[in-house]
Amino acid sequence: MTIKAKDRDFIRQRANNRCEYCQKPDFITSFSYQVDHIISKKHGGSDNLDNLAWACFECNNAKGADIAAYDPITNMLVPLYNPRTQIWDDQFKIDNTGFIIGKTAIGRATVTILNINRETEVALRQGLIELGNW
Ligand SMILES: [Zn+2]
Structure with missing residues (x-):
């Protein structure tokens, strides 16, 4: 798929960069950020x-073509988080060590399938929090 540059800019700005x-700011590595199909093609x-x-x-x-995953607590199959129809703060929270916690079945399933708490990412988030850049 080819995303027009103006659409890519719009999508990036809509997301507050x-x-x-995972809410990672793209000033760190914006070149590697991508336009994701929430519901895969x-x-x-x-x-x-x-x-x-x-x-x-x-x-x-990590998301690939996935659109659903099992909640590790209830073992129910639930849709992944949809940033267009859901609010991040309703589904997730971040603690002061950079660890992202799913607050709902959707949040937990998304954290799990996207492997959002891999060690390097948590360390990066913790560093950004400590520097006041989160
Ligand atoms: Zn991310």
């Missing part, structure tokens, strides 16, 4: 702006 899944997702999200390489790569 942060990954819409494999599952019939469109190229419309309301199906697109700004995502860091790590989240986008």
Whole structure:
């Protein structure tokens, strides 16, 4: 898929220059940020702006074509977080060590399938928090 430069700019600005899944600011590594299909094309997702999200390489790569995952607590299959229809703070919270915690089944399933708390990412978030850049 080719995203027009103006659409890519719009998507990035709409996301406040942060990954819409892990909230990592893109001033760190913006070159590797990607436009994600929230509902993957494999599952019939469109190229419309309301199906697109700004995502860091790590989240986008881990998400792949997935649209749902099992909540590790209830073992229920739930849709992944949708940044166009849901609010990040309703689904997740971040603690002062940089660890992102799912507050809901959707949040927990998304944290798990996107491997959002991999060691290097938590350390990076903790450093940004300590520097006041989160
Ligand atoms: Zn991310």
